[in-house]
Structure formats: structure tokens, C-alpha cells
Amino acid sequence: MVVLELSDDEVDAIFHALADPTRRDIVARVIERERSVSALSERYAMSFAAVQKHVSVLERAALVRKERRGREQIVHAQTTTIGKARRLLDEYEQLWRQRIERMQSILEEGDPE
Amino acid sequence: MTRIDSVKDPEGLTLTVTAELTAPVERVWRLWEDPRQLERWWGPPGYPATFTRHDFSVPGRSVYYMTSPEGERHYGWWSFQSIQPPTALEIEDGFGDENGEPTGDIGPGLFTVTIEPLAGQTSTRMTILSRFSSPEQYEQLTAMGMEEGMKEALGQIEGILAED
Numbered sequence: 001m002v003v004l005e006l007s008d009d010e011v012d013a014i015f016h017a018l019a020d021p022t023r024r025d026i027v028a029r030v031i032e033r034e035r036s037v038s039a040l041s042e043r044y045a046m047s048f049a050a051v052q053k054h055v056s057v058l059e060r061a062a063l064v065r066k067e068r069r070g071r072e073q074i075v076h077a078q079t080t081t082i083g084k085a086r087r088l089l090d091e092y093e094q095l096w097r098q099r100i101e102r103m104q105s106i107l108e109e110g111d112p113e
Numbered sequence: 114m115t116r117i118d119s120v121k122d123p124e125g126l127t128l129t130v131t132a133e134l135t136a137p138v139e140r141v142w143r144l145w146e147d148p149r150q151l152e153r154w155w156g157p158p159g160y161p162a163t164f165t166r167h168d169f170s171v172p173g174r175s176v177y178y179m180t181s182p183e184g185e186r187h188y189g190w191w192s193f194q195s196i197q198p199p200t201a202l203e204i205e206d207g208f209g210d211e212n213g214e215p216t217g218d219i220g221p222g223l224f225t226v227t228i229e230p231l232a233g234q235t236s237t238r239m240t241i242l243s244r245f246s247s248p249e250q251y252e253q254l255t256a257m258g259m260e261e262g263m264k265e266a267l268g269q270i271e272g273i274l275a276e277d
Contacts, residue, residue, distance in 0.1 A: 098158075
């Protein structure tokens, strides 16, 4: 994973963090704009503590960062890490693109029947 | 060159690849249905796939292995979640042992294939939506691809050198 400038531990943390639908949703929402932990907990019908826990997992994967503003905790997206997750997908994309090129070559041979 | 488009969703760890293939829907379907055709495109170059089982039905399983340039066999399996000939199928894909039993804690990935006719019925749009379930699965898949790329490049260099 050297090419992606991510250690194995970092890759693990990103995948673990994004394996959960609530956490994926949190990331999608904070990319849109920053949100407070309390605003997020209203949305998910979850306790403040439960959302806090999800945010901590995302923080450990460096997908978001948290900032204290008065009594509120504000969650921001860490776009550089999200960019790295995108590069992980780039490689998988290449695998499928190559598969499709091979499919097309088989199709071009004409029908065997 | 085949026209291929893709959309990546890094938050959801999904990838959608869409291609326009110059063959009718039924012909494209056979690339998935016929194991002899399947093994010609599934494995990356240098890692040819051999399907030892291909129960193309629900519930049905496939067992395959990809042979590395060193002769090592990497086993994998498919589990068919849905098959609607000749337009849609959903497959769970994972690593396993030689009997196709899932091994270790590497979670399977899931991909959904949609095949639809384009105007005139002579070409087809194929869409593949895939989703990762674990970093280990992802790393194993791409490690093979990357290694293959390196080997291919080295092979070409050797070929050029041999011409002298």
C-alpha cells in the first residue's frame, strides 16, 4: 500500500470506519457542511453517546476531525483521507476495466456456435 | 477501445463500472454463464482463472482458482444471490479453500451485474456495481493486480532484450 501513502493500519482503520452505514452517512453529511454531534444524534434517533462513539471511530481513521466550540462539538470532514479512500477504489476500477477489455476481445472473436 | 465509464463512492466504498459492449444481450450473458468463457476474462493477465464448479443457479456456488506465475493457486468462490437471465445477476465473491469454503476472516464482496440492450439490439450496456466488505479482501484483490502489472512490464522488457 506504499503507493497510496497509507500504512496497512490506516487502510484497516478506513475500511473499519466505513463498514457501518451510520458512519458512512455521517461522513457524507459532514462533507456537505460541518455538523455538531448533537445535530447528528437528532438525525439518527440515537443517543448522544452512541453518535459520539461513531464519530470517534471516524476520527481514528482520520476521516473527520472534531473541534470544540463553546458547549458544542463540531465535526468536520478530513478531505485528504477521503481522497485516499478514492485512490483505493482507483485500483479496483482498473481490475474491472481490464476484465471488460478482455470480455470485449472474446465478443469480437465472433460467436462460437 | 471499449467505452467504459465508472463512478466511485469513496464514503460507501462502492464502484460502479458501465461498459458498452458490441454484442447482443444474450451473447454477453454467456460470458457469465459459460465457465469456459468466464475463465478467459476473470483472472488478471498472469493469473488465469480455472472454474472447477459453476452452478449457475440460486442458490448455487462456483469454485475457482487463479494460478500465479509461480504456480501457486489462489482459491475463490462465488455464491449466486440472484439470477434473472439474460439481464441481471448478483454474486457474492470471496476467497476460500480448494473446496470453495470461505477461509479466514476475509469478508466477501458483493457485485451486481445489469445487462441491457442498446438501440438496435446489436450492442449492450453492462453495469457492474461492486462493494467491498473488508480491507483484507480489497488488498488481496489489488495486490494480485499490481503484481501482475509489474510482471507484465518485466516480461516485455525481457522480450525486447531477447530480440537482440
